[in-house]
Amino acid sequence: MKPTTNKPQPAELSIEKKIKRRNFISFTTFFIAGGAAFGGWKWLYNSPEEKTGITGGARQPLRRALNKTELFFRRIFSNDHVVKTYPKERAARVVRVNSDIGLTDENFDASRWQLSLVKKKGEVLKINIEELRALPKTEIIYDFKCVEGWDQIQHWAGLRFIDFIAHYQLHDQAKMGYVGMETPDGGYYIGLDMESALHPQTLLAYEMNDKPITEEHGAPLRLIIPVKYGIKNLKRIGMINFSDQRPRDYWAEQGYDYYSGL
Amino acid sequence: MKVIHEKHPLAMRWTHWVNFPILLIMIWSGMLIYWANDAYKIEVFGYTLVHFFPDWFYNLLHIPARLAEGMAFHFLFMWFFTLNGIFYLLYTLISGEWRQLVPNRHSFKEAWQVLLHDLHIRKFSPPQKKYNAAQRIAYTAIIVMGFGSVITGLAIYKPVQLYWLTWICGGYHFARIIHFALTIGYVLFFMIHVMQVVLAGWNNFRSVISGFEVKELQPVTELVPAVKKVQLKPKKIVKQSQVTGKPKKSDETDHK
Numbered sequence: 108m109k110p111t112t113n114k115p116q117p118a119e120l121s122i123e124k125k126i127k128r129r130n131f132i133s134f135t136t137f138f139i140a141g142g143a144a145f146g147g148w149k150w151l152y153n154s155p156e157e158k159t160g161i162t163g164g165a166r167q168p169l170r171r172a173l174n175k176t177e178l179f180f181r182r183i184f185s186n187d188h189v190v191k192t193y194p195k196e197r198a199a200r201v202v203r204v205n206s207d208i209g210l211t212d213e214n215f216d217a218s219r220w221q222l223s224l225v226k227k228k229g230e231v232l233k234i235n236i237e238e239l240r241a242l243p244k245t246e247i248i249y250d251f252k253c254v255e256g257w258d259q260i261q262h263w264a265g266l267r268f269i270d271f272i273a274h275y276q277l278h279d280q281a282k283m284g285y286v287g288m289e290t291p292d293g294g295y296y297i298g299l300d301m302e303s304a305l306h307p308q309t310l311l312a313y314e315m316n317d318k319p320i321t322e323e324h325g326a327p328l329r330l331i332i333p334v335k336y337g338i339k340n341l342k343r344i345g346m347i348n349f350s351d352q353r354p355r356d357y358w359a360e361q362g363y364d365y366y367s368g369l
Numbered sequence: 370m371k372v373i374h375e376k377h378p379l380a381m382r383w384t385h386w387v388n389f390p391i392l393l394i395m396i397w398s399g400m401l402i403y404w405a406n407d408a409y410k411i412e413v414f415g416y417t418l419v420h421f422f423p424d425w426f427y428n429l430l431h432i433p434a435r436l437a438e439g440m441a442f443h444f445l446f447m448w449f450f451t452l453n454g455i456f457y458l459l460y461t462l463i464s465g466e467w468r469q470l471v472p473n474r475h476s477f478k479e480a481w482q483v484l485l486h487d488l489h490i491r492k493f494s495p496p497q498k499k500y501n502a503a504q505r506i507a508y509t510a511i512i513v514m515g516f517g518s519v520i521t522g523l524a525i526y527k528p529v530q531l532y533w534l535t536w537i538c539g540g541y542h543f544a545r546i547i548h549f550a551l552t553i554g555y556v557l558f559f560m561i562h563v564m565q566v567v568l569a570g571w572n573n574f575r576s577v578i579s580g581f582e583v584k585e586l587q588p589v590t591e592l593v594p595a596v597k598k599v600q601l602k603p604k605k606i607v608k609q610s611q612v613t614g615k616p617k618k619s620d621e622t623d624h625k
Binding site for chain 1: 370371372373386390394402403405406408436437438440441442444445448527528529530531532541542545575578579580581583
């Protein structure tokens, strides 16, 4: 570099100039960052809805976020983390009915009901309710939680899903990633990650408050899965199958988190 | 003569302004969720004083029937809210800035004097450093509240996996109530905060963006009359020692 001795040395910035300069830099940054944040929000808010497949109804980036968040929280899932249970007296006498989706088929006859257990493609085992009642019964009185925000202490009894797996020798199926369940009319359907399904408090329930489950609560057999929100607690199970891909899920198609775990 | 007086460090300014829109989105998406089971109200002798929230309020903000959407937003922005909070906390602890922030043993008494001063009941406010006593309490409280929102939020979000958190929060119902009440708290804080910032004026507001305040440094000679005045009334020296510095807040700051 050439010596600049001839040029006048730049004087120390005056206080006024310093103030001006710093104001300019910081306010420019502020407005650019603010504009970028606003633009980012607009982008997210107006981002296209995902194509309805297994999941649907959510903005694409938000669905990706839900799925990523699921992966994070699945790390803290453990069979040792059990839902709190209560004494029988605490259970609600009048159990809340929140939905009849999948229960509206007028031709449905509970006395002729059979569970279709799809062991693999083309191999379906039909099971009637007496068979299931003959297996060890487990009771649970716990706080049922709805995705809407309400909860209620309820008393259910039935067969643990792990006992069901063991009895019907579904060990190979239990190594797959997911369980799918549907109502007989296919009007309501859910998918469960295998670890949640195999949680020791997951029940195939046939009793409520020591009596057979009523029709509106999903007679003759319904799912009670305390590690999930109510939306996964399918009533009137018609079919159970296993898969390595996510089975279709009624509420996940409508913008809700597929995992919906508690 | 003007001087630049450094006030807010860069990290504090960034986290403050990053937090603002995130908290706004959390409150909004939280309302989308809350709508689905809007159970809270304030009742006095069986008469409902306030219902959270009335229909006109929901309709005004287009809240109804957006639960799934609310959850999707809430469970994305909770990450940003938490990370920004952790970053701020770590910075404040490690830099030693917490000394300027956390209330000390005088703060609770002084905060009362600040309040009286702000309400124009008391003429002088107690001497202060960066934050006055009321600010120390309010700003520390808001950090604690943020922490509380994350904890109660997790307690509601994963009440089985994080059962111990739910237990600490006094159960599922209580955690949800605290989570809600804290949000109401943010809104109240916000209203007072904005009002105070408006009243405090430009110099103060600028410092949260550019980091500094501009102060008028007084030549020594100008201070003399003030000192004389005090000497004339020796009785009041102790009581009004702050008076000497009173004409310019900059001096108060430097005295201490």
